[in-house]
Amino acid sequence: MITAKILIVDDDRDILETARMFLKQEFSHVQIEENPQRINALVRSAEYDVILLDMNFKIGVNDGEEGFFWLGEILKADPQAVVILITAYGEVDLAVKAMKHGATDFVLKPWKNQKLLGTIMAALQLRQSKKEVEKLKLTQEKLSNAIDQPYIDFIGDSPAIQRVHELIDRVAATDADVLILGENGTGKELVARAIHRNSLRKDKVFISVDLGAITETLFESELFGHVKGAFTDARQDKPGRFELASGGTIFLDEIGNLSMALQSKLLTVLQHRKVQRVGATQEIPVDFRLICATNMPLNEMVYEKKFRQDLLYRINTVEIRVPPLRERVDDITLLCDHFLQAYGKKYKRPGMKIDKAVLQKMKKYFWPGNIRELQHAVERAVILSEDRVIASPELLISGSAAKPKQDSPPRTLEEMEKIFILQSLDDNGGNVSQTALALGMTRTALYRRMKKHGI
Numbered sequence: 080m081i082t083a084k085i086l087i088v089d090d091d092r093d094i095l096e097t098a099r100m101f102l103k104q105e106f107s108h109v110q111i112e113e114n115p116q117r118i119n120a121l122v123r124s125a126e127y128d129v130i131l132l133d134m135n136f137k138i139g140v141n142d143g144e145e146g147f148f149w150l151g152e153i154l155k156a157d158p159q160a161v162v163i164l165i166t167a168y169g170e171v172d173l174a175v176k177a178m179k180h181g182a183t184d185f186v187l188k189p190w191k192n193q194k195l196l197g198t199i200m201a202a203l204q205l206r207q208s209k210k211e212v213e214k215l216k217l218t219q220e221k222l223s224n225a226i227d228q229p230y231i232d233f234i235g236d237s238p239a240i241q242r243v244h245e246l247i248d249r250v251a252a253t254d255a256d257v258l259i260l261g262e263n264g265t266g267k268e269l270v271a272r273a274i275h276r277n278s279l280r281k282d283k284v285f286i287s288v289d290l291g292a293i294t295e296t297l298f299e300s301e302l303f304g305h306v307k308g309a310f311t312d313a314r315q316d317k318p319g320r321f322e323l324a325s326g327g328t329i330f331l332d333e334i335g336n337l338s339m340a341l342q343s344k345l346l347t348v349l350q351h352r353k354v355q356r357v358g359a360t361q362e363i364p365v366d367f368r369l370i371c372a373t374n375m376p377l378n379e380m381v382y383e384k385k386f387r388q389d390l391l392y393r394i395n396t397v398e399i400r401v402p403p404l405r406e407r408v409d410d411i412t413l414l415c416d417h418f419l420q421a422y423g424k425k426y427k428r429p430g431m432k433i434d435k436a437v438l439q440k441m442k443k444y445f446w447p448g449n450i451r452e453l454q455h456a457v458e459r460a461v462i463l464s465e466d467r468v469i470a471s472p473e474l475l476i477s478g479s480a481a482k483p484k485q486d487s488p489p490r491t492l493e494e495m496e497k498i499f500i501l502q503s504l505d506d507n508g509g510n511v512s513q514t515a516l517a518l519g520m521t522r523t524a525l526y527r528r529m530k531k532h533g534i
């Protein structure tokens with residue numbers, strides 16, 4: 080029995096019943112329809128692999144106009160649809176014309192069963208390749224996104240970052256699941272990409288998923304895919320991120336933000352390495368290397384029953400902690416040089432430097448937004464500095480800029496919020512958990528605001 084969904088539309092009940100009886104022995108789903116007016120509703124709610132369509136529905140009419148019309152409607156709803164026309168002997172010219180309009184093939188009435196089967200099998204193969212092409216296109220899109228990300232060197236040679244490099248080298252050669260821990264902007268995604276680039280899967284796709292940005296309702300369809308008609312917006316079959324990542328690496332960022340319900344769903348996939356698209360009945364095996372990252376204290380969350388212990392055990396075969404910038408101030412000079420060069424090129428201001436005294440101040444600052452904050456600071460300074468040597472610390476360090484001079488009070492609520500957050504971080508020595516507590520918000524909410532303000 081072949082798994083395929085076949086739809087036959089013809090106004091002749093006898094033809095429909097005979098076709099169904101025969102095809103049901105070969106295919107898992109065979110649906111018949113006498114009324115062509117129902118075609119639109121049918122093709123919008125389900126995905127048929129092959130549609131057999133009569134050319135003429137009104138008795139005595141044989142110009143094929145109706146067939147052309149419905150063929151057009153089907154292709155409008157699903158441009159990948161595979162339609163076989165059912166025609167009478169005198170209508171072969173019409174059928175050939177219809178093939179120019181997008182029909183795949185035609186069968187002559189009355190047909191021989193084996194001939195009909197052969198035509199459907201060939202059409203099914205075409206359908207399969209069309210789907211493959213569609214999937215490849217999606218993967219290609221994701222690949223291009225990944226490739227579009229400029230290759231970024233992981234800058235730093237402090238002892239703390241050297242340890243991270245060693246771990247990357249050691250873990251990359253294996254297929255072990257990796258959990259990357261670290262504050263916002265410390266370079267967790269960069270570490271994940273470095274592991275992938277040095278792994279056996281390096282020629283395959285790297286799919287990055289920001290779990291914090293996917294809503295609860297879209298989670299399953301985004302990650303596991305869906306079949307056409309599974310919900311209102313599901314216009315066609317779509318593979319999820321796990322399927323797309325097959326053969327390569329999937330990077331699940333912000334894993335600490337998942338609700339308990341979604342954690343269970345994720346765990347099932349990680350345990351069985353199979354996904355079931357939303358609305359589908361079959362499971363699809365997927366082969367991926369898993370890398371997760373979070374800025375949340377997962378062990379504490381397990382203790383508070385906010386994160387499943389079994390999920391933590393599943394994802395943390397190897398843990399890599401990326402240290403915050405304030406624990407590797409030795410890297411600041413290298414990072415500054417790197418960003419000065421990159422932004423000097425971008426904004427056509429080559430040869431820019433940072434004054435030594437300012438650099439010293441930067442090393443004492445607590446960098447709550449870590450490298451991302453440093454990167455934005457250098458970019459801003461390259462744009463705003465009037466001199467080639469950047470000598471005003473406030474161009475680079477939000478901490479001192481946070482203490483506004485009397486003559487430049489904040490002008491907008493946004494500015495106020497940023498200053499308030501920076502001051503509070505300053506008061507709490509850069510500790511995000513304590514700052515969140517002091518400001519009466521969750522760590523996640525604070526991180527979101529810090530990201531918004533480029534802190």
Ligand SMILES: Nc1ncnc2c1ncn2[C@@H]1O[C@H](COP(=O)(O)OP(=O)(O)OP(=O)(O)O)[C@@H](O)[C@H]1O
Nearest residue numbers: 231232233234262263264265266267268269450451
């Ligand atoms: N060692 C590094 N060398 C060069 N650039 C870096 C380094 N670490 C981080 N960056 C840059 O800092 C920015 C933030 O890095 P990344 O997105 O990897 O951090 P993250 O820890 O994943 O952040 P988040 O937790 O907010 O998702 C990126 O633009 C990245 O290129």
